[in-house]
Amino acid sequence: xxxxxxxxxxxxxxxxxxxxxxxxxxxxxxxxxxxxxxxxxxxxxxxxxxxxxxxxxxxxxxxxxxxxxxxxxxxxxxxxxxxxxxxxxxxxxxxxxxxxxxxxxxxxxxxxxxxxxxxxxxxxxxxxxxxxxxxxxxxxxxxxxxxxxxxxxxxxxxxxxxxxxxxxxxxxxxxxxxxxxxxxxxxxxxxxxxxxxxxxxxxxxxxxxxxxxxxxxxxxxxxxxxxxxxxxxxxxxxxxxxxxxxxxxxxxxxxxxxxxxxxxxxxxxxxxxxxxxxxxxxxxxxxxxxxxxxxxxxxxxxxxxxxxxxxxxxxxxxxxxxxxxxxxxxxxxxxxxxxxxxxxxxxxxxxxxxxxxxxxxxxxxxxxxxxxxxxxxxxxxxx
Amino acid sequence: xxxxxxxxxxxxxxxxxxxxxxxxxxxxxxxxxxxxxxxxxxxxxxxxxxxxxxxxxxxxxxxxxxxxxxxxxxxxxxxxxxxxxxxxxxxxxxxxxxxxxxxxxxxxxxxxxxxxxxxxxxxxxxxxxxxxxxxxxxxxxxxxxxxxxxxxxxxxxxxxxxxxxxxxxxxxxxxxxxxxxxxxxxxxxxxxxxxxxxxxxxxxxxxxxxxxxxxxxxxxxxxxxxxxxxxxxxxxxxxxxxxxxxxxxx
Numbered sequence: 001x002x003x004x005x006x007x008x009x010x011x012x013x014x015x016x017x018x019x020x021x022x023x024x025x026x027x028x029x030x031x032x033x034x035x036x037x038x039x040x041x042x043x044x045x046x047x048x049x050x051x052x053x054x055x056x057x058x059x060x061x062x063x064x065x066x067x068x069x070x071x072x073x074x075x076x077x078x079x080x081x082x083x084x085x086x087x088x089x090x091x092x093x094x095x096x097x098x099x100x101x102x103x104x105x106x107x108x109x110x111x112x113x114x115x116x117x118x119x120x121x122x123x124x125x126x127x128x129x130x131x132x133x134x135x136x137x138x139x140x141x142x143x144x145x146x147x148x149x150x151x152x153x154x155x156x157x158x159x160x161x162x163x164x165x166x167x168x169x170x171x172x173x174x175x176x177x178x179x180x181x182x183x184x185x186x187x188x189x190x191x192x193x194x195x196x197x198x199x200x201x202x203x204x205x206x207x208x209x210x211x212x213x214x215x216x217x218x219x220x221x222x223x224x225x226x227x228x229x230x231x232x233x234x235x236x237x238x239x240x241x242x243x244x245x246x247x248x249x250x251x252x253x254x255x256x257x258x259x260x261x262x263x264x265x266x267x268x269x270x271x272x273x274x275x276x277x278x279x280x281x282x283x284x285x286x287x288x289x290x291x292x293x294x295x296x297x298x299x300x301x302x303x304x305x306x307x308x309x310x311x312x313x314x315x316x317x318x319x320x321x322x323x324x325x326x327x328x329x330x331x332x333x334x335x336x337x338x339x340x341x342x343x344x345x346x347x348x349x350x351x352x353x354x355x356x357x358x359x360x361x362x363x364x365x366x367x368x369x370x371x372x373x374x375x376x377x378x379x380x381x382x383x
Numbered sequence: 384x385x386x387x388x389x390x391x392x393x394x395x396x397x398x399x400x401x402x403x404x405x406x407x408x409x410x411x412x413x414x415x416x417x418x419x420x421x422x423x424x425x426x427x428x429x430x431x432x433x434x435x436x437x438x439x440x441x442x443x444x445x446x447x448x449x450x451x452x453x454x455x456x457x458x459x460x461x462x463x464x465x466x467x468x469x470x471x472x473x474x475x476x477x478x479x480x481x482x483x484x485x486x487x488x489x490x491x492x493x494x495x496x497x498x499x500x501x502x503x504x505x506x507x508x509x510x511x512x513x514x515x516x517x518x519x520x521x522x523x524x525x526x527x528x529x530x531x532x533x534x535x536x537x538x539x540x541x542x543x544x545x546x547x548x549x550x551x552x553x554x555x556x557x558x559x560x561x562x563x564x565x566x567x568x569x570x571x572x573x574x575x576x577x578x579x580x581x582x583x584x585x586x587x588x589x590x591x592x593x594x595x596x597x598x599x600x601x602x603x604x605x606x607x608x609x610x611x612x613x614x615x616x617x618x619x620x621x622x623x624x625x626x627x628x629x630x631x632x633x
Contacts, residue, residue: 084491227505229499229503231490234480234482238480239479244462248463250463256499287491
C-alpha cells in the first residue's frame with residue numbers, strides 16, 4: 001500500500017525538491033560571489049518563478065490529464081491569485097508611495113479616487129489576503145464550472161469558453177475604473193511583514209515558499225488521483241456517458257476537481273507576484289494560458305510529475321531563447337507544440353518509458369478520442 | 384396525478400420522441416414485469432436504441448411517461464439518478480474504461496455511495512473485494528483481472544461490461560446487442576450467462592441475432608417505426624404476416 005501511495009516518481013520528486021530547496025539558497029547566501037558554486041539572487045528568483053509555473057502546470061494537468069477538461073484559461077485563476085497578493089502588497093506600501101497618501105495606492109491618487117473601493121478593504125490583513133488568494137479563483141471556478149458542466153459543455157466548446165473567460169477578464173482589468181491599476185496593474189511593492197522584498201533573504205524565502213507550495217500541491221493532486229475519486233475522473237475522461245450510467249453525477253466530479261485546480265493556480269499566482277514585482281492584466285492574456293497547456297503537453301499529461309518537468313524545462317528554454325533571439329520565441333513555442341504532438345504524444349515522461357511508472361492506474365495513457373455518442377448532446381437530452 | 388396502478392417493474396405509456404420531424408418513437412407502450420426477460424427485436428431504425436435512451440434518461444421524450452417500480456417517473460430524472468434507482472445499461476458498442484484494469488472497472492461499478500466526498504475517501508472493503516472476485520468468476524475474467532480493459536478481446540469487453548452491470552446490482556438490466564461481433568461459442572455462452580442473470584434480475588435484451596433470441600427462449604416484442612408491431616413467443620411473432628413483411632421487405 002505504501003508503495004502505491006508514494007510511488008517511485010513521487011519519491012524522486014520530493015527528494016529533488018528538498019535538495020533544490022536547501023542547496024540553492026545555500027549557494028546563494030553562504031558562498032562568496034567569487035566562488036564557482038555561487039548562484040546569484042537573480043537565478044534564485046528565476047527558479048522561484050519556475051516553481052510557480054510548475055504549480056500552475058500541475059493544476060492544469062489535474063483537470064486536463066486526468067479528467068479530460070482542457071482549460072485554455074487557467075492563466076485567469078493564476079492572475080486572480082496574483083492580484084489578491086498584489087493588493088496586499090499595495091496596502092503594505094502605506095505612506096511611502098510617490099504621493100504619500102497613507103491609505104490610497106499611487107494609481108488611485110493619480111486617478112482622483114477619494115476613498116478606497118470596498119473590495120480593497122481587508123487586504124491590509126495578511127491572512128485575509130491569503131484567504132482571498134484561494135477563495136477568489138475558487139469562487140470564479142465554482143460559478144463558471146457549475147454552469148458549464150451542468151449544461152454539459154465539453155471538449156473544444158469548453159476550451160473556447162475558458163479562453164473567452166480569461167479574455168473578458170483581461171479586458172475588464174485593463175479598465176482604470178476597475179480600481180486595480182488598469183493596464184499598469186499593481187507594482188512598486190515595498191515589503192512584506194515589514195521586510196523589504198528586494199533583500200536577498202526575502203527572495204530566498206519566496207523561493208523556498210514556492211518549492212514548499214509545489215510539493216504540497218503535488219501531494220494534494222497525488223492524493224486525489226490515487227483515490228477512488230481519481231479513478232472516477234479517468235473514467236469520465238475515457239467514457240463520460242458510461243460513468244453517468246453507472247450512477248456517478250459527472251458534473252459534480254468535474255466541478256470538484258475544477259475548483260481544486262483553480263485554487264492551486266491561485267496559490268501559484270500569489271507566489272509569483274512578489275518575485276517578479278508586478279501583476280498586470282497581461283497575465284490574463286489567452287496566450288499565457290495556452291503556453292501553460294504546452295508545458296503540460298511537453299512534460300506528459302496525466303502524470304503530474306511530467307507537468308512539473310515540462311513547466312521547468314520549457315521556461316528554462318524560454319529564458320535562454322528570449323535572451324538570444326527574442327523575436328522568434330513564439331515560433332519556437334509553436335514549433336515545440338507541433339513537434340511534441342507529432343513525435344512525443346505522451347511527452348517527455350512517455351519518452352522515458354515505463355521506468356519508475358510502476359502502477360498503471362496512475363500513469364495513464366494520453367487520453368484517446370472519446371467513444372461515439374459520449375460528448376455530443378442529443379436533441380431532447382437534458383440541458 | 385393520474386398514474387395507472389401497475390405492478391409492472393417498467394411501464395412505458397405513449398412515449399413519443401422526434402428528431403427533427405423524424406419520429407424515432409411513436410406512441411410506444413410497453414410493460415415489463417418483475418423477474419421477466421424480454422427480447423426486443425426490430426429492423427434498423429425501429430427505435431430500439433432510442434427506447435433505451437429514454438429509459439436511462441439520455442433522451443427526454445416529447446410526450447408520454449415512463450414509470451419505474453410503480454413510483455418513479457423516469458422522464459424527470461437524469462442518468463445518474465436513474466442508474467441509482469436500479470437500472471443498468473449495456474451499450475451496443477462495448478464501453479468500458481480502457482485505461483483502467485478489469486478489477487478497477489468492476490470496482491467503479493460496484494454498488495456504493497456515489498457522492499464526490501465519499502468517493503474521495505473510499506477504501507475497498509473486504510466484502511467489496513469478495514464481490515469483485517465473485518463477479519470475475521461469473522464473467523470468466525479472473526485471469527485477466529489486472530489487464531487494462533483496452534487490451535481485452537471484443538468478447539471479453541462485452542462480458543466485462545455485463546460484469547459491471549451486475550456489480551451495480553440493478554433491478555432492471557438493459558442489454559443492447561450483447562452478441563454483436565461475438566463468435567458462435569461466445570454467443571452461446573452469453574445466452575447462458577443472461578439466463579443465469581435473469582434468475583435474480585429483470586432483463587431487457589435488444590438483439591438482431593435471431594439464433595441468439597431463439598436460444599434465450601423468452602417473450603419477444605417486435606418494434607417497427609417506433610411502436611410495437613407484435614408481441615409473443617418467437618414462433619408466434621415470426622409467423623405474423625406484418626412481421627414477415629417488415630423483415631423481408633415489401
